[in-house]
Amino acid sequence: MRTWGRSLVVAGLAATQLTNAYELDLSSKESIKDVARSIAEDMMTFYTGNLPGEVPGLLPDPYYWWESGALMGSLIDYWYYTGDTRWNDIVEEGLLFQVGPNNDYMPPNQTLTEGNDDQGFWGMAVLSAAEYKFKDPPRDKPQWLALAQAVFNSQAAR
Ligand SMILES: *[C@@H]1O[C@H](CO)[C@@H](O)[C@H](O)[C@H]1NC(C)=O
Numbered sequence: 001m002r003t004w005g006r007s008l009v010v011a012g013l014a015a016t017q018l019t020n021a022y023e024l025d026l027s028s029k030e031s032i033k034d035v036a037r038s039i040a041e042d043m044m045t046f047y048t049g050n051l052p053g054e055v056p057g058l059l060p061d062p063y064y065w066w067e068s069g070a071l072m073g074s075l076i077d078y079w080y081y082t083g084d085t086r087w088n089d090i091v092e093e094g095l096l097f098q099v100g101p102n103n104d105y106m107p108p109n110q111t112l113t114e115g116n117d118d119q120g121f122w123g124m125a126v127l128s129a130a131e132y133k134f135k136d137p138p139r140d141k142p143q144w145l146a147l148a149q150a151v152f153n154s155q156a157a158r
Contacts, residue, residue, distance in 0.1 A: 033082050040078050040087065047071060049097075050090045057094030065110045068094065069121030073128055080132040088135060095126060096141050103142040104150035116155050123151030 022038060025031035049056045049068070059068045072095050075087045100107035105122040106114065128134070129144035137143055142150075 033084075036078060036082055037084060040075065040084075043071065043074070044087065044090075047090070049094050056097035058098075064118070065098075065114070066118035066121045069098075069105075069118070069125055073121065073125035076125060076128045076132060076134055079134070080128070092135065092137065095122070095129065095144075095147075096137055098122065099142055099147060102150065102154075103147060104154045105147070106154065116158070119151055119155070123148055123155075126151070 022035045023031070024035045046059060046063070047068070048054045048060050049058050054060075057068055057072070058065065059071065072091050075091045079085060079088055079091075098107055098110075099105060105119050105126075110118070126144045127148040130148055134144065
């Protein structure tokens with residue numbers, strides 16, 4: 001539960017900052033896609049994992065590791081529903097960098113504070129990747145379905 005309080009604060013801050021920025025016409029597919037694109041762009045101003053010297057898949061302090069898992073999953077949804085591939089390479093890089101030595105989203109940097117829910121955000125992201133047929137990782141990397149299965153197996157055993 002520790003993580004949820006933080007998530008609500010973040011969502012609240014984001015809503016306050018962005019309240020006036022979006023003009024959404026729910027009857028227009030283009031408007032919905034435009035607003036989704038703006039929200040994705042705004043969200044990605046928080047992400048630094050694609051910058052030189054930063055760690056792929058991580059948001060900077062004070063954000064938690066699970067929040068970047070949620071970010072990855074939301075960008076997979078975004079791509080699936082809009083067809084916009086703009087963030088896909090960053091998502092693939094982040095998802096594959098954080099798999100940990102056993103390819104189950106238990107990277108040693110995170111396990112001290114990692115709960116099932118934290119790991120679950122990454123698991124849900126790769127499950128979406130598998131279900132939506134997000135572009136496959138390179139052959140020498142773990143594949144989306146295998147990663148999702150590994151998360152399930154580690155949690156089922158616990
Ligand atoms: C773990 O932390 C170290 C030190 O910050 C960093 O170099 C490494 O890339 C991190 N690994 C992951 C998977 O985040």
